[in-house]
Amino acid sequence: MKVAVIKYNAGNIHSVRLALQRLGVDPLVTNDHETIRSADKVIFPGVGEASSAMENIRANGIAELLPQLKQPVLGICLGLQLMCRYSEENDTECLGIFDTAVRRFPPQEKVPHMGWNTIDSLKGDLFSDIASGSYVYFVHSYYAELSEYTVATTSYILPFSAALQKDNFYAVQFHPEKSGMVGEQILRNFLEI
């Protein structure tokens, strides 16, 4: 299986690659359009800031390519946020694959939301064999609102989308590559879609 991990100026690409290698898949870390287009699966990772990440993927044409992809695509963390319509982080227009907005957590509790939290109301292929209430690892200050695309929810300060799906586009706010056995199963599920 050919798995492409999109390379851009974001932080967790290395750990996503290592997690895939633990599952026996050696991904191509690339921003080459043809390689991405011809991959069986595409992963769009990311830890970083929304506006500079958008600027970066606009400059290399990934912003145009990504919404056109037909194979399963998995956004992770900032990847999920960039796949939404808009992010409050520096007032950024994003890709609009999911027609929903990304907001900053109100500061009623510690922000970022950091650590292990539960996912519930799980829907679809990504969560096969994953029990409701399983713990996954989060680090983020912005969240995607609940919407028709929500396929997993988590509560911190308020309920938000832990995962989104529309057609071949999947995205998770948490880090499956750092979420122990549960995260490994979610990545495996994605590879088997």
Added chain:
Amino acid sequence: MLAKRIIPCLDVRDGQTVKGVNFINIRQAGDPVELGAAYAEQGADELIFLDITASVEKRATFAWLVEKIARKLNIPFTVGGGIRNADDVARLLDAGADKITINTAAVRQPELVEKLAARFGSQCVVVAIDTKNTAKGDVVYIHGGRTPTEQKTRDWAREVVERGAGEIMLTSMDHDGTKNGFALGITCELAESLPIPVIASGGAGSKDHFVDVFKKGKADAALAASVFHFGEILIPNLKRYLRQFEIEVRV
């Protein structure tokens, strides 16, 4: 609900873990990679590896070790010990660490915290604070707790938050190694007043000490070394125990 985290800390010297460990099914008890994986399997939420290698030349060994740990571990891990500048941090993050921890270097050059937060993001900057209760109140110690400073612990904690620290790891020099429990007062004060997570460290001797540090100390995470390494407290038992007190933990 966001779970309270249990974090074993492993001291590493010349690429080997220092304290003795009673684990079954470990091929090499001194191998930090094997040990880390065993802890992850037991249900540790995160791990910290501290390099206590004395010589600068051997520090390269540690970056190489961090790479091996990153390949193996499927949970987040923090590394620290001897970090002096942003290039040291870049090397460790590139090797696959999720977060780094700085202590003396931050006290010596507080602007380093800002520099690291700007370059790598606050989420990976853990500032370790060694605190001791003295006649002058709670003050910061450096050099592994050997050297006192003029800094008040609460002022320094607030300053590192303002400079962009993502978490604070608070070690009480009065409690560390005593097994008499965590420093609940200062932990609670910082955990309740700061907008970032506080990891309590120093003094863990029993499961009840963990109950106290979460219930009374309001800590977001608790770190311990020897009680885990010597098998005095097993993480699955500890987590079941905490759940009986309605403390949210990942099981």
